[in-house]
Amino acid sequence: MNSVTVHDIVAARQVVYRYLNPTPLIRYPELSELLGFNAYIKHENHQPTGSFKVRGGLNFMSRLPEPQKRGGVITVTSGNNGQSIAYAAKQFGVHATVVVPNGNNPEKNSAMSALGAELVEGGADFDEARELCEKLCVKRQLYYVDPLNEPALFHGVGTYSLEIFEQLSDVSTIIVPIGGGSGACGAITVARAINPDVKVIGVQAENAPAVYLSWKAGKKIETDSCQTVADGLATRVPSDFPFSILKDEINQIVLVSEEEIRDGIRTVLRYTHNLVEAAAAAALAAALKLKSGLANENVVMVMSGANLDTETLKSVLR
Secondary structure: OOOOOHHHHHHHHHHHHHHOOOOOEEEOHHHHHHHOOEEEEEEHHHOOOOEOOHHHHHHHHHHOOHHHHHHOEEEEOOOHHHHHHHHHHHHHOOOEEEEEOOOOOHHHHHHHHHOOOEEEEOOOOHHHHHHHHHHHHHHHOOEEEOOOOOHHHHHHHOHHHHHHHHHOOOOOEEEEEOOOOHHHHHHHHHHHHHOOOOEEEEEEEOOEOHHHHHHHHOOOOOOOOOOOOOHHHOOOOOOHHHHHHHHHHOOEEEEEOHHHHHHHHHHHHHHHOOOOOHHHHHHHHHHHHHHHHHOOOEEEEEEOEOOOOHHHHHHHHO
16 A cells, blocks of 8 residues: 655655745734634645645656656646646656546636646546546556555645644644645644644535545545535545545544635635635635634644636635
8 A cells, every 4th residue: 555654755855845945834913813823824825836736746757767757647637736747747848648627627727738738628527537537548558647646746745744844833733625635644644743733634615525424434435526616625536545544644624615615715815815726715714613623723724726717716706
């Protein structure tokens, strides 16, 4: 069984920092007053691709053997993983094919194309697009970068959690959105190695609760749909690799409604003057629900991405 280790996360930093700088961790006084605890934001929305996942893409691509680099890679995404792989592929001179669901965020599609990726659309949602990706992988003889089962991606992503502990040694709680689960797995791995008393709380959308339901049941549960404004959280099927970590190690998973997510976007904008995508705003939405139990703590909310499309922004602000 593959695993996520703090040793491999530390090693990944040597790659990640060749291309990226550590992201800011900022305490916001007004937001702290609103929430009743010391509210810190980990600004992964400041990454060059607008998402934390670029860390994983760079770490993965640096470790890909040369024959696979020459042959090209393929991955599946609702946007942020695809941008990560496209960005990293460009740095290493690798051709990247990215499969997205039909009707995917057009602005994320445009960003991936601009980075040089070949886009293929198919499937009603992420999980159907993943099935298409696996077929194309065989047909075109490409290396499949599985966003939910590739340890090098998780190790790269885990580097932001190392930064949290370096930037705030007395952190008590980390709140992180869960789509595939790489961010939460990284936070858990680093916290257990550095300070096991730190709580890691995951967030899912009520409309896409597959990991939450599976965590509660202690076994994988597939949902019929995952229609949420937070496309970064929209998965119907938990993947074996991250779920093997989350099911026993995460302290809590919270569900937030569509309106709570939208309110989270507005609240982040109001108090931090940052524009974040819906999945990232879910961390603040969860903090608003949990604030009475977090009083006076040092709480880090991971703003996982900035890639909010214009039409969703107009809808949220209306």
